[in-house]
Structure formats: structure tokens, C-alpha cells
Amino acid sequence: MTETTDAVAAAIPTDIRPRLFRRLMRRKTAVFGAAVIALVVLGAVFAPQLAQFPPDQQNFDGLTLEGAPMQPNATYWFGTDLLGRDLLSRLLYGARTSLIIGVVANGLSILIGTAVGVTGGWQRGWVGAVLMRFTDLMMAFPALLLAICLAAIFQPSLWIVALVIALVNWVQTARIIYTQTISLAERDFIAAERTLGASDWRILRHHILPHLLPTLLVWGTLGISITVLLEATLSFLGVGVQPPTPSWGNIIFENQTYFQSAPWLVFIPGAAILLLALAFNLVGDALREEMDPTQKGRG
Amino acid sequence: MKLPHLLLGTAMALALAGPGLAQEEQLDPNAKPGGSIVITYKDDVATLDPAIGYDWQNWSMIKSVFDGLMDYAPGTTDLRPGLAESYEISDDLLTYTFKLRPGVKFHNGREMTAEDVKYSFDRVLLPATQSPGAGFFGSIKGADKMADGSATSLEGLTVVDPLTVRFELSRPDATFLHVLALNFASVVPKEAVEASGGDFGHQPVGTGAYKMGEWLPGQRVVFQKNPDYWRAGLPYLDQITFEIGQEPVVALLRLQNGEVDVPGDGIPPAKFQEVMADPEQAARVVEGGQLHTGYITMNVTQPPFDKVEVRHAINMAINKDRVVQMINNRAVPANQPLPPSMPGYSQDYAGYAYDVEGAKKLLTEAGYPDGFATELYAMNTDPNPRIAQAIQQDLKAIGINAEIRALAQANVIEAGGAGNAPMVWSGGMGWIADFPDPSNFYGPILGCDGAGEGGWNWSKYCNEELDAAAQAADAMAKPEEAEARLQAWSAVFEGVMKDAPWAPVFNEQRFTMKSPRMGGADALYTDPVSIPINYDYVYVTDVQ
């Protein structure tokens, strides 16, 4: 490959955007995914307008005299939870939690992962070696146990949960970025730039990072679904977002003992989690296929 | 037993000398020996070492494998001699002499002697054992030296002869006989402890009604009848199987199928209503009190809870009826630290009535007309986060914004002990009495002793006047002073409520469900010291 063709290639991501969008819109699965994401975002943004009740209001008539939750009915469309709160209102506000954590935690983990991966791949000295050995080490951790321990140490809140997830999840990104950076760094045009006396920083900014953009975009989307799931799992185990802040995971955690007599309390939020994670997966997968048609599936 | 005449003779001789005397065993005339039952639990049995086991699940199991010098009559909180045949208390209340039952055998066949009693107490008090029960024996002379490692043998416990032991106390202690009935005071055989290679907890050998059969960790524990048990005619059952890893919901289904006799974790909340609505099933549910109180602690050393008006306001702000409703009415609202079934409970004490307006007024008087922000710690297992949220909503109604910190048990205990937690909801870590005596609800959780760094007095409340009154009450160790002592304790707890370091919320009720074939008095199924049931005295009705 010559320098010029690669310079052109480097510029592609910005140029391709409108066309990429149009191509994505031709994929039914991507449209479906995007629609679900849009719906959840709208629900989260307009939760105060859409919800009929404040999400943590324990309604007096929301429990039976024996303390059981109400089935879906005219007042409470999705029924009530074990504290007599309106499930629909909690789901709407819970969407905020899921999205904030999904975006923030994944953003953070992409940031850490990229920093580590690029440094490791570019700085082939001891700094890079140390970083990559540390990445190997992190990969050997049982992720869920690590997340639970971290959550216990920092005492969970919305932002802490996001941070914990980022601390556990950056490793995958770092590995992929590392491999790509190495292969980029070995290419002729980079070597040429170097002999011309370009600074490391300049090469990174103008040549490496633009080439990494498609990967980051794909991982930025796919990663959100992993993050959403991990948040739900931590909340399900009781070490996630603190009550009464609703999250789709902790709604299930709080109500799971009733899953036989009040299955809606578990399966409605469960379906919500699945749909959101699926949506990000579909869009991410479509992005990958559009940007890198040679790569198929995970293997 | 082997020597009935001799036994009777000794007992009579001692009856003249001392107040304590072994009574004749009352056997249930309807009981038939034989048969086996199945009990279920979700969590694994941690240990059956009497020096270590300290949760409600293994507490009753250990009671059935081991015995101590003292014991409780089944289904009651009445003390009676256990391995001791009789005892004698000196006039200065500082010396307790116990005559042991002769001919009591350990499960390994060896006869129990006074040396075993000595060994067992030394073992519990040695720091190497790491027994959570060591603190209970503080009134025995030399217990402190054991704790700091300067002694390896308990000074205040002497073997007088093979069947006599003598305890010397450093101060009169009205609870001493109760302390001797704790599992930590169980008698264990030295050779079996040593043979277990540090794992006595999984290979227990005692003198109790049942001996260890099979133990498959995470799956089941099987108890076999001890044919040589020293209480003639007991136990009735040949075998008890504890099945582990069974969700309460599964346990209930299996009970309905006739595969399980008693679900150890009780009736699952989500099924409670359904069970109680069915007369046939409800008839097999035995309800009883429990020596438990669920409460909120308020850290009195920090503003705003340093103001007594604020603490009163909190007591008035909580809608306890609603909290009770939320947990399916499986508790009764509480107004004082002691539960109703505890001796010393004040029947006439009115407590703080639910009064939102009154609470707001008190807050204004205290200088918080607009309320304040604080934190409420709670354990993160169901239903505690829910209860914390119900409390949070009640506090909001009087302007207090309590942020919930739902954490693992260990983290809450740490925060409470360090004094970092303004408020703690006690659920899941709450106080279930170790022994049925009011003093057990004071020292570590309300007294000055527990208020130090790391102590379980999470309010950090220390009223020296009440502490002195409590000590005076516990020095009333003469049997004839018992009534006056309980009254003194009632006064102490009413004094506590005046200062209101706690907001008592409810006392849990026990609902034990049993299979149709289970026999024995209802009291055995709500035994205050054996949860869920008293294994030694229950029987099945379908044996031939």
C-alpha cells in the first residue's frame, strides 16, 4: 500500500457518514434496533411527562390488604410492585438508569481501552509491555466476581456502578485496539511519516486514530449492550444502583420472590433489558458489516 | 439409664442442698418412637462446632447434637439442668457447683466427665478457637486472661472430682445459668476434636439426642438417633435429613407433595397468602412469637440525631402498620426494644404513636423546620431494601430525606460499628436473643460497652445511669429476686425509650409449617430457642 491510498483511506470515515447512514437504513434489523433505541431514549427523556406516578411513590391502594402487588389494571397499566409503586412509571425512569450507565460506562471503558491499546501497540518499549501484561492479567479475572468486589468497596451509586463496569470491561477493547495499532504501525506509510520527522502525537492523531474509528464505532455500540446487561446483573444481585432509584435490573431483584404469583414484575422489565441490549447489538452488527465486510461473526 | 437407683438417690440428696434439681422427664403419651423426617434449607450448614456455630440455622441443630450443663424445657424459656444433675449456688452468688449426671456417653462411646467440661470451656475461651461466644463468659474468673493469651486454662473453673465442677465468678451474674445453656457452653470430647484435624465443625461428636450421620456439603446433612441418649425415651425420631439448597418455594411445593416435613426457611412470602387462605394448610401452620426486634438505630453522637426531639420525631413518623403489611403481616408492630415474648417486656408501655403532624412539630422545635438530609443503611437482601424504602417514604413525609445505602451485611456492620452510619435498619442483622433474658437485649446493642469503635451499639448511645441500673439488675442473682430483677429491666428499657436511640419497628412472628404426620405440642414448633423446631421432642404419627 502506498502512502496516498492510505491517506485517502484515513479520510473515509468522515466522508462516508451520510452514505453509511443510508446503507444502514436499508438493513431491516438495523432499523428495528435503531427504532427500539429511539423509543427507549424518548421514554427516558420524557419520563416525567409520560409517567402517571412519581417512580418512587408508594401508593396506598397499590397493595392488597395482605401486602401483595396489584395485577395490571386501568390505574396501573403494568401493575404495581411489592411496595405498591406503579411499574410503568418505574420502567420509564429505569430507562434513564440503563441508558446513562450504558453510555457512560461504555464510553469510559472505550476510552480506557483505546488509551491502553494504542499506547501498548505504539509504544513498544517497557511501558507498552507493562500495559499489555496488565491487560492479560485483567483478562484472567472472573469478571463478575471482580465487579461485585469493586462494587462492595466503592459502595454503589449510579456513577460508581458505571465506573465499576468500565473498570471490568475495558480489557476487550484494549486487546482489539492493540492488535490493530500494531498492524497499522507496521505499514509503510507510517514508517514514511516517521522518517519525515513527524511527531508521534501527529501520527497518532492523523493516521492511527482515524483508522481505528470504525472499530471504535462498532465496539461503542456493541459494548453498550454488554454494559446494559452487566448493570442489570449487578442490580439483580443487589450490588447495583441504590434504591429507590429504579433500574431494570433492580426492579427484578426487588420483585423476584413473587415471580410465580406476579410474573409481570419480572418478565416485563426482563423483556425491556433484552430488547435494549438486542437493539444495540443489531445496530452494532450492522455497522460492523457495513464498515468491514470481511469480518463476520465473532469467530 | 444404667444406674437408676443411684441416680435417683444422688438427685434427692442434692435436692436438699441446692436449688437446682433434675426433674423427671415428661414424655408425650401419644408419641411413638421411630420414623424419619425431612427438613429443608436454602443455605448450606456452615458448621456444627458448638464453639463456632452462631446462626439461627445451625443453632438448633447443634443443640440436638450437643448438650451443656443447662438447658431449657422444650417449647419454653424455662431453664432446667442438662448434663448437670444438680447445682448449688453459694450465698455470695460467686460460686456455682455442678454435679454432673453419671453415665452420660459421648457418641464415640466414652463417658463424659468433669475433665470434658473443663476442656470444653478452655477451648471456647482460647483465642486460637476464634469462638464468637467467648465474650459471654466474661463473668468467670480468669476469662480475661484467656482472651489476652496470658492463660491457657480457665482459672475460675475447677474440676472437683470426676463428676463435679466448680465455677468461680468475678462478679454476681444473674444470667450465668442462661449463659451455661448457650451452645458455646456445650461439652465436647477432646479426643474427637483433636482427631478431626481442625474440622470438628463437620465431624461433630457430642452427647446429644442425635449423632452425625452423613454430610454432603451443599446437599444434605443426616442426623441419626443416639440410642444411648441420657434422657430416657428420647429422641422419638430415628433420623432427620436436612436437605440443603432448597428454595423456600420448592420446599413448600414438596411439602404439599408430602416429600418434606418442615421447610426450615419458613413459608415463602409470595406464597404466604395462598397457604393461609387454604384452611387445610393453614391448620398446619403454627404461629408463635420470636425473640426478635427489627429497629432503626440513630447515631446519637452526630447532629441531627444528637437532639432527642429528632429521635422522638422519627419514632412518631414511621407507619409501622404499613411496614408490617408490606411483609405480609408476618410481624407485629413494636414499641420497645424487648419483644413481647421476652420476660421483662412492658405490657403497659404505650410507646410513641404514629403522628406525622406531631413529628413535624418536634422537628421544628429541634431547629429543623424544613427537615434534613441523612443516610439510612440496610442490608441488601430482600426484604430489607424494601423495608428501608417504606421507612424512607415515611421520613420524607416529615421532611427528612434519607438516602438508602443497601450494602452487604459485612459492610453495614462495619459502617454501624465505626459510627459512620447515621441510621441503620437492623433487618437481617437484627437482634434475635441468644438467651431468653432481657439483659441480652441491652449490653452489646444499647449499653456503653457496645458503643465503642466497632461495637454493635450502632446508635453509639451510652447512658451511664441506665448502665448502672442494668448492672444492678444483673447482680440480682438470687432466685427470690427474679421478679424484682425483671421489673428493674423493664424500667431500664423504658428509660432507653425516653432517650429513643432506636425506633423499634416490628417483632417478627414465626410461622412454622409442618406436614400432616408431624406430632407433638404446638410449642415444639415455635420453640423460642430452637428454630424452626425442637428436634428432640417432635415425632411422626405414621409409624407402626
Added chain:
Amino acid sequence: MWAYLLRRLIQAVLILLGVSFITFLLLYVLPADPVRQIAGRSATPQVVESIRRELGLDQPFLVQYWNYLTGLVQGDFGRSYLQKADVAGLIASRLPATLQLMALAILFELIIGLGMGVAAALWRGRAVDSVLMMTSFAAVSAPQFVVGLLLLYLFAVQFGWFPISGYGTFSHAVLPALTLAITGSGWYARMMRSSMIDVLDTDYLRTARAKGLSRGRIILRHAVPNAILPIIAMIGIDIGIFMGGAVVVESVFGWPGIGQLAWQAIQRVDIPIIMGVTIVSAVAIVLGNLLADMIAPFVDPRIKLR
């Protein structure tokens, strides 16, 4: 080959050293005092201090870590603070349940995942394909606890085909294994599909098919061997994940595996158990990866170990 193995093993040891150090450090700074858990609520400060001394928890951090490490090197995982039993024994007693669940889960994963992948590739571009691929994405997007509770609700509670929870017979293991398999099978399906398509697209096979070679033969002879490498790699990864990561499924189904042991230990800061499980899982993850890398050259001679 041997040099490679040696290097990988040294690497693995260093990784495990790092994992043990970081976990030990995390547990050391945990805002919860294990001694309070052991001593219980009635302990006097004196008793608390004597237990702390007894366990060596009054020592500086590095000394504690060194003591742990020297024990570990001799195969001593320490003793559980609360159960007062050897951690190695406690983990070993949970191992059969964990291994049983893992084996069954991987088997189901292969059946479901490979089946879906093959079917999707054979009907590529048709409705079957898109439905299957959508399903595979839904599977990887589903939280384990939701799938678990759903299977429990349908097949145990409603239909009563399987026991609700517990351990013992084969039928106890089906639902928890299925839960793990469903949430993991999506990756296998996608991978199988793409490697099938690679093979089906080769000119050689187009001719073979045109000549009337049966579908079954094509799949068995060509497509499956082509996919075997990534499958082995994925199994290696799964072994690592399932060893320490089945916490959720085990807690939904009351399965007495290592995950439950760890989860209960975390709740009560039983540090030796948490350390033990973390190290055992890390070993499984490292070995799983190593195994996958080692087998690769035997399956595909083009790959050389470096």
C-alpha cells in the same frame, strides 16, 4: 513446542500472581472487617483483638499477602474464617456440581449453537436465516437471570417437567445448563454460520454440490472441520467463564456450585474463600485459553506455535 509451552506456563504463573495480589489488595481495602464477622455481635473488644491476632490480620498488608502466598505455593488455600474448614476442601466439595453444570452447558451450547449456525448457512439469505440470526442475537442479549426465571416459570412451575431447583439428578441440571447454554449459544451460532458460508462458497464445494454430493457429507467433511478451531477457542473461554461466573444461574436455581460458595463468602467477607475461588477461576481461564491455543496447531497445521 516445549519452549513455547514453558513460556506460556511462566506467563500463566505471573498472571496468577498478579490476580492473587490484586484480589488480596481489593479485599484488604474492603470497608468491612472480617474479624467482626467472626467475632459476632457479643464479642468484647478483647476477644475481637485476640481473633485478629490469631488470624494475623493485625500484620501489615504485605506481610499478610506474603503469608498467604507462601501457603498457596504449598497448596494451602487457607481456612474459611466462618466455616473453619480448609478452603481447598470446600471448593473441592463444590467442584462436582460446577463441573457437571459446565459440561452439560457446553454440550447444550454446541447442540443449539452449531445447529442454528448450520441451518442458517444452508438457508442463507432466506427467512430461516434472518429469523435464526435474530434469535442468536436475542440470545446473547438476554440477561441470564431473566432466561433462568423464564425457564423456571415455564418448564418447572407451569408444566412441571423439571424440578424447580436443587441438585442431584440429571433433570435438576437441565434448566440451569440450558440457561447458560441459551445465553452463550448465540456466539456459536454466528461463528458456525460464517465458517459454513466460507466453505460453501469455495469453488471446490460448488462443484461438489453440483455433482450431487449430499449435504450431510459436505457439512461433516468440510464445514465442521473448518469451524472447529474457533469452536475450541470458544469452549476454552467458556470453561473459564463458567468456573467462576455462574453466580447468577446458581443463585436462581439453588445450584450448589462454586459460584454460590463465592457469593455467600463475599456477603460475609470470608476472604480465604473469595481468594480461593478467584484463583481457581483464574487458573481455569488461563488454562482454558492455553488449551485452546495448544490444540489449534493439531487441528490446523497452518498454525504454528510461537
